[in-house]
Amino acid sequence: MLRDFSEEYRSKLRSPEEAVRVVKSGDWVDYTSTLGKPVLLDRALAKRRDELFDVKIRGNLTDGPIEVAECDESQEHFVYHSWHCSSYERKLCDKGLCYYIPMVFQNNAAYYEFFIKVNVVMVSVSPMDKHGYFNFSVNTGVAGPIVRRADIVIVEVNENLPKIHGGYDECVHISEVDYIVEGEHGPFRDVPPIVPTETDKKIAEHIIPYIVNGATLQLGVGSIPNAIGELISRSDLKDLGMHTELCTDAYLAMYRSGKLTNKRKNIDMGKGVFGCAIGSNELYEWLDDNHGIAAYPLEYVNRPFTIAQLDNMVSINSCVAVDLYGQVASEGSGSRQISGTGGQLDFLTGASASRGGKAFICMSSVYKGNSGRVHSRIKPQFNGDIITSPRSQVYFIATEYGVVNLEGKSTWERAADLISIAHPDFRDKLIAEAEERKIWRRSNKR
DSSP states (O other): OOOOOHHHHHHEEEOOOHHGGOTTTOOOOEEOSSGGHHHHHHHHHHGGGGGOOSEEEEEEOOOOOOHHHHHHHOOOEEEEESSSSOOOHHHHHHTTOOOOOOGGGGGHHHHIIIIIIOOOEEEOOOOOOOTTTEGGGHHHHHHHHHHHOOOOOEEEEEEOOOOOSSSSSSSHHHGGGGGOOOOOOOOOOOOOOOOOOOOHHHHHHHHHGGOTTOOOOOOOOSHHHHHHHHHHHSSSEEEEEEEEEOHHHEEEEEEHHOOOTTOOOSSSTEEEEEEEEEEOOOHHHHHHTOOOOOEEHHHHHHHHHHHTTTTTTTEEEEEEEETTTTOOOOSSSSSSSOOTTTTHHHHHHHHHSSSSOOEEEOOOOOOOOOOEEEEEESSSSSSSSSSSBGGGOOOEEEEEEEEOOOOTOOHHHHHHHHHHHHHHHHHHHHHHHHHHHTOOOOOOOO
């Protein structure tokens, strides 16, 4: 006979306004990540603005609005922080209403276990099952370690969240929950698909020949990874696998075309593995109650040792710029925070150690600034820019003009290779800059 949790559930049930009364001035509050943002609790906490001071909130890849950030431009009452900026959080950073926390995702659990204080965690979960468990859904990558660290655990039941099967840490039991909040939630915003440009498609065409049957893929965020997923869906490749920190609609496209089977993975065979998910409602419907999917904490997904166990692991991420030394800037432009380090460095390290593995950093060769002027994404040398991936870890770099492999290359070889995939209009200037830095051989082809 099953145990009945209904009485315990009723005893812990609170309105959002009642639940947020536990927050005190000076507290650290966690909203976890993505769809784990507690919409009703955030709204209720914002209403307490005038009676609270210096309450610090952490989130990650969270869509807006975040009421506690928007209701207090003075930041005397609430201060919002992000581990990895969504497009919405980036706008908050631009307004001075969000502070970035540098991190690599494989260390997410360790940060909380050893260094970080959590007074209150507020996290959206799927409805409790008959065994007393609330599922973290597409938030599994980060939620578990935060909940374990928190002094007070409040779950907000969101009836729209998909239930995701997991490897471990995909749920929390009612016995570990202090308060439960219910309420009506609107449907999730249907994230429109990112339409690849012609440049994105050219970059994807350069990368596809490097992918073999049975390869396992990690695709980052952006139009280039989406273009690669689209091309794969129309290619002759077969029996591909998924092992990624972030699951997007690119994987759904590969699944629908029959390319994504996970049959040839060395670990988690038959399972598409991910940490968090952001995409369309069709994506969430595909992930819901799907025994071919397994969500894991990022301490597992992003650990280079885990990634390296997958033969022919292919990691594909985007960046903002690369300099002639091979340093990669992916999270910021100058001092402006755009996204975050995320798992780029984790997957560069892991895929490079995989048997047959490859790690790609992709970018268009040029971009147009606010003034309309065209700039090269390949820079002579960074000066004050935030470096996401060091030159010692960088593998393949791809633009619409080709792909180069920087592993084991000297400074002059790197300069020559990178200039070869720069936009032709900037190559002569880059050669002159390389000569000035003494990383250009006179015998190099011009």
